[in-house]
Amino acid sequence: MTSNNPTILEKFKEVKNLEIIESQSDLKRLSKDFYNYSPILTEKLDGCIADLVVRPGDHNAVKKVAEICWEFSIPITLRGSGTGNYGQAVPLFKGVVMQMSYFNKLEEFDPDTGFVKVQAGCVMGDLNKKLEKYGRELRLLPSTWKTATIGGFIAGGSGGIGSIKWGFLRDPGNLIGLEAVTMNEKPVLLKFDAEESEPLNHAYGTNGIITSLILATDIKRKWYSLVIDCIEFEKTIEILKTITSAAVDLKLGAILEEEIVDQMPTWFRNKSLSNKILVQSTLGGIKTIELICKKFKVESTLLGEEEKLVNGVSEVVWNHTTLHMRSRDKNWTYLQMLLPQNNELKLINFLRKKWGKKVLWHLEAVSQQGTPRLAALPVLKWNGPEELNEIMEDCKNLGAFIFNPHVLTVESGGLGVVDADQVKAKIKFDPKGLLNPGKLEGWAIKEQFNI
Ligand SMILES: Cc1cc2nc3c(=O)[nH]c(=O)nc-3n(C[C@H](O)[C@H](O)[C@H](O)COP(=O)(O)OP(=O)(O)OC[C@H]3O[C@@H](n4cnc5c(N)ncnc54)[C@H](O)[C@@H]3O)c2cc1C
Known part of the structure; x- marks a missing residue:
């Protein structure tokens, strides 16, 4: 549509301070993100490729691209570095991908x-x-x-x-x-x-x-990383909760089940094999956390100042845990959820009993509207969509709030409901619906939003 229409392509080429990328291999690469963590999204998105990728160098170039796209009703999908997991930066309906790399000041x-x-x-x-x-x-x-x-x-x-x-x-x-x-x-x-x-x-x-x-x-602050070994998984949750309610500065608190630790990079897994709690705190905070470890009779190892480490714990947390699991076996996928407050173990134990080692546990301490909570990014062995749905249903029935990473839209991956203000903003600032079409469910029912 854009690349095979010389008139439109010429218009883009006339724009000052605009880099244009047309080679098929680049178009393919710059139309992808990390959606392949989800077999469901992989099936849906593998064929989606932009007609053109542009990199604007200033605001005028951005406006010019928008103007041309408006004139010819061409979709625009924004792109940062393309590391999203939900196919957020994948152009569902071809058109232009606009990468913002030059806006870096x-x-x-x-x-x-x-x-x-x-x-x-x-x-x-x-x-x-x-x-x-x-x-x-x-x-x-x-x-x-x-x-x-x-x-x-x-x-x-x-x-x-x-x-x-x-x-x-x-x-x-x-x-x-x-x-x-x-x-x-x-x-x-x-x-x-x-x-x-x-x-x-x-x-x-x-x-x-x-x-x-x-x-x-x-x-x-200077953040120090500490790893705590804990033989009993149930105790890890109690220890992490004690740490998050202590009067210390924290940047990170995560739990990795032993079977996950076993799949992490060598520098990490070689230290010792057990369930691990990973913490980042200030040097002052570390003293208190070491005292907590002593009370719980668990071993802790201070790795040092995170920024100065060749390999830091930041590389094995959040979705990097999933990344390392997948580098061992591409059949691992994952889920994201907020665990039910004070009922985390009930849910985890139920799933452990029912699903065994098909679901492995990775938890992250978060603050939810000021309250310390536990989020989970469990990794799952892929065994088809029915099993995935059953696992999600089990989690929901036991009080978890799922942020489903196997869906394409803002709403399905997030709060599960249409945010009227997001739709109103789209009606106002993108009345033709050209920005990343197909990703905002509320747009399909926009008539309901009276503005
Ligand atoms: C291993 C791994 C670990 C991850 N860990 C985390 C994590 O801890 N927390 C987390 O939140 N995410 C995580 N992610 C997802 C992702 O890396 C982050 O959300 C990241 O910040 C996305 O930045 P990006 O520049 O790659 O955005 P992209 O993937 O390029 O874009 C993300 C979305 O933003 C839109 N967008 C980009 N730029 C603009 C713009 N200028 N204007 C309007 N829209 C724009 C795109 O259209 C797309 O919808 C992880 C992903 C992987 C693969």
Whole structure:
């Protein structure tokens, strides 16, 4: 449609500061993300390839691309680094993929509030480096922080390292504002405050082209990583809960079941084979955590300052755990859920009894609206969609809230309901429905949203 129509292609080529990528191998590569963790998504998405990939160098180029796409009704799918797991950055209906790599600058830092204004395509590892000189760091990081962009994290991610203290990206106070280009006849750059930004937060780029973000940051601390060995799995939960309710600073708290530890990279699994609790805290906090370990009669090993480690625990948590499992055996897939408060073990024990080692447990400590909770990213041996559904039903029946990573839409992978404000924003800023079409379920029933 775009690449085989010379008139349209010519129009894109006339745009100043716009890199155009046309080679078939690049189009294929830049139309994919990490959806292959889900056999269901793999079947649906393997054939989806963009007609054209563009990389704008400035706001004018973004607006020009939007204008051409509006004129010819061409879909645009935004792309950061393409590390999403839900096929968020995959163009379902071909068209243009717009990669934001050149939008990579830290624009402003406010020392009074600690707010940073940064362009959407900035890689989080680079952003954290830039923040160092202000004595600050990002509050929340996905385990892909070395390669993933901040715009992709806000538009497609949820939380990760840091969620133990700061909750999730959509919690009030994390995203302070943003700037986005609209997708209409005369695209414009708009500024959104915290409240106006909410509908664009975790909307998979379906209702605006985010060019920069204003985020709250944290004071930079030296985080130390500690690994605790625990023979009884049930005790790991009790210990982690004791740690999360202690008066210590925490960046991370995770539990890996022994069978998962056994599949992790050699540097990690060789230390000793048992269930493990992984913690990141300040050096002061570590002293308290070591005392807790002593009381529970479990061994702990201080690995050192995370940033200085050749291999740190950040590489074996969140979805990196699944990554390592899959590098051993591609039949592993996973689930994401918030476990029922204070009933975590009832659920885990039920599933262990019913499903045995087909489901292995990986837990992450998070803060949910200020309350310490446990999330789980169990890995599962793939045995077809029926079994997957039965496992999810078991979890739901026992009180878990599932964030299904085997679905394509914002709603099905998240809260399970249509967010009227996200749809209203799409009606306003993308009236033809050209931004990442097929990813916002609410768009199909937009007539219900009276604006
Ligand atoms: C091994 C592994 C571990 C992971 N761990 C975590 C984790 O701990 N926490 C977590 O939340 N996620 C995690 N993820 C998912 C993903 O890595 C993160 O969400 C990451 O932040 C996405 O950033 P990205 O630049 O790759 O975005 P992309 O995948 O390129 O895009 C994500 C979504 O954002 C949209 N988008 C991108 N840029 C813009 C823009 N400028 N304007 C509007 N929309 C835009 C895209 O269209 C897409 O819908 C993990 C994935 C893998 C493979």
